[in-house]
Amino acid sequence: MSVNEKLASNALLSKTYDIKYAKFVNKVLKEAADSFEKEQKFLDDVLLNLYNIFGDALERALELYERGRITYIFPSESAGVPPHNDRHTARYLVQNATCFGTENGLKVTVEDAKCMQASAYIPAHVFQVFNLKEDVIFRVNLNILVECLCMFWSNINCQGSSVALQLFYEKFLQKGNGHPVTVLIEEDGIITDCSLKTQEPDELLDFHLEPENVLNKVVLQTELLKDILSELDSTSDFIELFLSPAPPFFRISTTGLAGICHIELPHDGELVDNFQCTSTAMSSYKLSHIKPAMKALSCANKVSLRTDTCGLLCFQYMVKTDEGHTCYIEYYISPVIDPNG
Numbered sequence: 001m002s003v004n005e006k007l008a009s010n011a012l013l014s015k016t017y018d019i020k021y022a023k024f025v026n027k028v029l030k031e032a033a034d035s036f037e038k039e040q041k042f043l044d045d046v047l048l049n050l051y052n053i054f055g056d057a058l059e060r061a062l063e064l065y066e067r068g069r070i071t072y073i074f075p076s077e078s079a080g081v082p083p084h085n086d087r088h089t090a091r092y093l094v095q096n097a098t099c100f101g102t103e104n105g106l107k108v109t110v111e112d113a114k115c116m117q118a119s120a121y122i123p124a125h126v127f128q129v130f131n132l133k134e135d136v137i138f139r140v141n142l143n144i145l146v147e148c149l150c151m152f153w154s155n156i157n158c159q160g161s162s163v164a165l166q167l168f169y170e171k172f173l174q175k176g177n178g179h180p181v182t183v184l185i186e187e188d189g190i191i192t193d194c195s196l197k198t199q200e201p202d203e204l205l206d207f208h209l210e211p212e213n214v215l216n217k218v219v220l221q222t223e224l225l226k227d228i229l230s231e232l233d234s235t236s237d238f239i240e241l242f243l244s245p246a247p248p249f250f251r252i253s254t255t256g257l258a259g260i261c262h263i264e265l266p267h268d269g270e271l272v273d274n275f276q277c278t279s280t281a282m283s284s285y286k287l288s289h290i291k292p293a294m295k296a297l298s299c300a301n302k303v304s305l306r307t308d309t310c311g312l313l314c315f316q317y318m319v320k321t322d323e324g325h326t327c328y329i330e331y332y333i334s335p336v337i338d339p340n341g
Contacts, residue, residue, distance in 0.1 A: 025053055029259070054258060097142040098201045099181075101169070102135050109204060110142060115334040116289045117207045126325045136169055138198040140181055148183045148194045163187045169198075207332035213308040215281045216243040218250065218267075219274035220305075222317075226297045228252060228263055232287065238336060239287050243307065244280040254287070273302065283311035283335040293331040300329070311335030 032046045042050075050058050100107040105123040124130040149165070168182040183194040232239065235256035242251040249267035253260060267275045293315045297303065300317035307313050315331040 025257075028053060058258075095142060096139050096199070097145065098137065098139050098204060100135075100137050101132055103132060105130070111204055112289075114205055116292075117205065117332045118292065119330045121328040121330070123325065123327065126321060126323075126327065137201055138169065138179070138181070139201040140196055140198050144196055145181075145183075148185070148196070151185055151192060207312070207314075209306055209308045209312060209314055213310075214306055215278055215309060216305075216307050217274065217276045218243070218272065218305045219302060221271040221273070222297045222300050222303050224265065224269075224271040225303055226294075228265060229290070229294050229297070231263075232290075233258065233261055234287075236287055238284045239290055240282065240284045241307070241313065242280075242282045243277050245277040246280070249277070250275070281307055281311070283307065283313065285313060285333050285335055289333045293333065296329045296331070 028049050032042070032050055035043055035046050047058075096110070098109045098111075100109070103124065105121065105126070107119055107121050109117065109119040111117045164186040166182075166184040166186075168184070170179065179198055181196045181198055183196065185192045185194070232252075233254040233256035235258075236254035238255065240253040242248070242253065244250075248262075248264045250265040252263045252265065255261075266272060296315075296317045296319075300319050302318045304316040304318075305313070306316070312335065313333045315333075317329040319327045319329060321327065
C-alpha cells in the first residue's frame, strides 16, 4: 500500500470513528433522558456513563441543574463531534488603542474586526492634575502601554509603598506624526521614564445606541452575571440572549457538545436593580466576543445590558475607585445574523 493510500485509509477510519462516537454519545444521552423521565432522577449507572463522556462538564451542569438555573435541555444532533482545534480560541489580537483626550477626561478605545469595540472612560476629576490645552487623539501600542503601567503594579497596594504616575503628550510640529507619549512612574524617589511612539489613528466605527432605538435595558449587580457567564458551555460557538416583558423574561442559551442549555435569570430579584423590556428580542453573539467583556466583571460594581432594534449589544460597567470616583467601561458587540451560515 502506498503512502497516499495509507493516509486516505487513516482519514477514512478517523471519519468513521467520529461518526460512531457521535452515535454512541447520542445513544447514551437518549438513554439518560428516558431513564430520568421514568425515574425522575439520575440513576448511578447513568451518571457514570455521562461522566465517562463529559467529565467535569457534567459536574458543572448538575450543579446548575440543582440550583434551578437549567430549565430545559435536550441532545443536539452534533453531540459528540470533536471541536476544531481553533474553534473556541478567543481573539486577543488587538495591539493598538486609540486615545482621546478632552476636557472631560481620557477615553481609551480598542476595536476588533469591526464587530466589537471596547472603551474605558476615565473622568478628569479622577486625576490629581489634569491639564489639557486642546483636544488630542492618537494611537498607541496597547501591549507596551500596559507593560509600562503595570511595571510597579504589585507594589501599589503594599503598605508604605508610594507610586505616582504621570502621562505627557505634546505635539511638536517639526517632528510630524508620531509624537511620543511620555510615562513617568515614581516609586519612593526612583523615577522610571518611558517614551512610547504614537501613530495617527485609524477611523473607528461609531458604535452607539440611540435612546429611541433601545429595546431592552437591564441593570444588575455583577455577582449575578459573573456566576452565570463563568458557567457557560465552553464548547459552544455562540451565545443567545433572550429578553422579553413576558416569561421567561431574561434567558441565556448555549449550544455545545452536550446539547442546548437554557439558563433563566431572575428579572425582579435583589441583584437586579432595573429591568426594562419594551418588546421581545432574541439575538446571537459569538462567545469569543463575549469572553473579553467578562474580564471587567472582576472590578465592576454594576453592569448595564442594553440592546437595540438591530441586535447591537452594549455592556456598560460602573467601576468605583478607592477614592469613590466612578469610571465606566463599555463593550459594544455586533450580533451574528445567521449562526448556521
